Amino acid sequence: MVKGLITAAALAESLPGWGYVLLSAGLVLLAVLIVALICFALRDRLIAGVTYSREFSEEGVYEGEYVIMTETVTNPSFLPVFFLDVESYFYNGIRLQSVPFDPRQAMQYFQSRFHLWPFMQIRRRHKVLCAQRGFYQLETVDVFYSKRVRYISAPAQLYVYPKVIPIGEIPDPISSHQGDSITARRLIFDPFSVNGIRKYQFGDPFSTINFKATARSGSVGIDAIRVNSRDYCSSRTVMVYLNYQLSVDKPIPAHLYEPMMERGLSHAAALMREAFYSGYRAGFSANATLVSGENRICFPVEGGEAHLTEILKKMAKVRISTGISLTAMLSEQLRDGMTETEIFLLTPELTDEAATILDRYRLQGNTVHVILLGGGEVYGDEDVAS
Numbered sequence: 001m002v003k004g005l006i007t008a009a010a011l012a013e014s015l016p017g018w019g020y021v022l023l024s025a026g027l028v029l030l031a032v033l034i035v036a037l038i039c040f041a042l043r044d045r046l047i048a049g050v051t052y053s054r055e056f057s058e059e060g061v062y063e064g065e066y067v068i069m070t071e072t073v074t075n076p077s078f079l080p081v082f083f084l085d086v087e088s089y090f091y092n093g094i095r096l097q098s099v100p101f102d103p104r105q106a107m108q109y110f111q112s113r114f115h116l117w118p119f120m121q122i123r124r125r126h127k128v129l130c131a132q133r134g135f136y137q138l139e140t141v142d143v144f145y146s147k148r149v150r151y152i153s154a155p156a157q158l159y160v161y162p163k164v165i166p167i168g169e170i171p172d173p174i175s176s177h178q179g180d181s182i183t184a185r186r187l188i189f190d191p192f193s194v195n196g197i198r199k200y201q202f203g204d205p206f207s208t209i210n211f212k213a214t215a216r217s218g219s220v221g222i223d224a225i226r227v228n229s230r231d232y233c234s235s236r237t238v239m240v241y242l243n244y245q246l247s248v249d250k251p252i253p254a255h256l257y258e259p260m261m262e263r264g265l266s267h268a269a270a271l272m273r274e275a276f277y278s279g280y281r282a283g284f285s286a287n288a289t290l291v292s293g294e295n296r297i298c299f300p301v302e303g304g305e306a307h308l309t310e311i312l313k314k315m316a317k318v319r320i321s322t323g324i325s326l327t328a329m330l331s332e333q334l335r336d337g338m339t340e341t342e343i344f345l346l347t348p349e350l351t352d353e354a355a356t357i358l359d360r361y362r363l364q365g366n367t368v369h370v371i372l373l374g375g376g377e378v379y380g381d382e383d384v385a386s
Contacts, residue, residue, distance in 0.1 A: 060159030075116035084114040088141040093132035130160040159316040162265040173369035200225035238275040242286040243347035244322045276308045287329045295323030339365040
């Protein structure tokens with residue numbers, strides 16, 4: 001009976017060259033088919049073992065800038081996983097450039113398809129436009145298979161700071177019109193003294209670029225740009241207040257109030273950036289509610305880049321609604337005896353109560369600038385903010 005058996009080797013030897021090729025191809029196809037059947041039968045377990053994560057290239061950026069979101073998916077199995085569709089939704093304020101934007105949708109649908117070989121990891125990068133200020137938290141993604149869905153925890157968060165505007169676009173304080181201001185420049189630096197070189201920050205003027213240091217940086221793109229860091233005429237402290245409260249007898253329509261207060265946040269951020277980059281100590285306070293539940297922002301006068309970053313993060317979380325009253329916000333530092341500080345109040349209007357508190361600040365040795373966000377106009381149903 002052994003003699004009657006024909007082994008594969010004997011069969012291969014008996015076949016011509018083309019027959020051997022066909023036999024080899026058939027065996028390969030059979031092996032592929034067997035692996036495909038095993039993968040199909042074990043697909044649920046294979047997908048359950050896949051790991052997925054995502055992250056943004058920056059913790060926080062300014063409105064209008066771009067970040068990179070990186071997806072990382074790993075197959076720890078010795079079998080391949082094909083047609084793995086990962087689905088999620090994104091807020092309209094952060095827009096993936098690879099996905100057509102539909103303004104009619106409250107959130108944007110996004111899908112990534114992966115084909116993973118055994119023990120394979122894929123990192124996929126997406127360019128994201130930060131179109132609107134806010135604090136964005138991504139939680140889970142969905143993977144559908146066998147008429148079921150698997151929810152994968154893939155947390156990622158991004159702070160989008162207020163839009164950067166040049167310091168010169170901030171409206172003049174009303175004190176300047178009254179002759180109380182010596183110069184229209186609010187923050188004065190020494191143009192002849194350079195104390196070092198630093199990286200370019202969004203909004204730095206072209207005249208501050210150090211081209212020699214930029215050429216020696218060895219980097220590419222905006223990261224390569226180096227600017228001169230200048231000394232300042234004196235050590236100063238700055239306190240910026242942003243008021244969200246409106247008088248009952250002077251209402252402002254919501255479609256005018258919200259963009260006006262967004263501009264107010266941008267004005268406040270510009271003042272804070274200018275103060276910190278000038279080497280001053282600065283603080284910030286606003287009587288707005290936050291998405292995290294607080295009804296105010298209050299940062300004492302301090303210095304340093306980390307302090308500015310924390311302020312910008314809180315600005316990203318602001319909701320356009322009033323928290324505590326304007327008088328309560330202004331009175332706190334007054335009771336603490338704040339003195340020798342340059343105070344900026346950004347407000348839709350200046351009430352008599354607020355003006356009285358500001359006068360007391362002046363008596364304590366502070367300089368006060370009031371910036372009217374709406375140009376000081378009284379808004380009716382048809383009026384437009386200036």
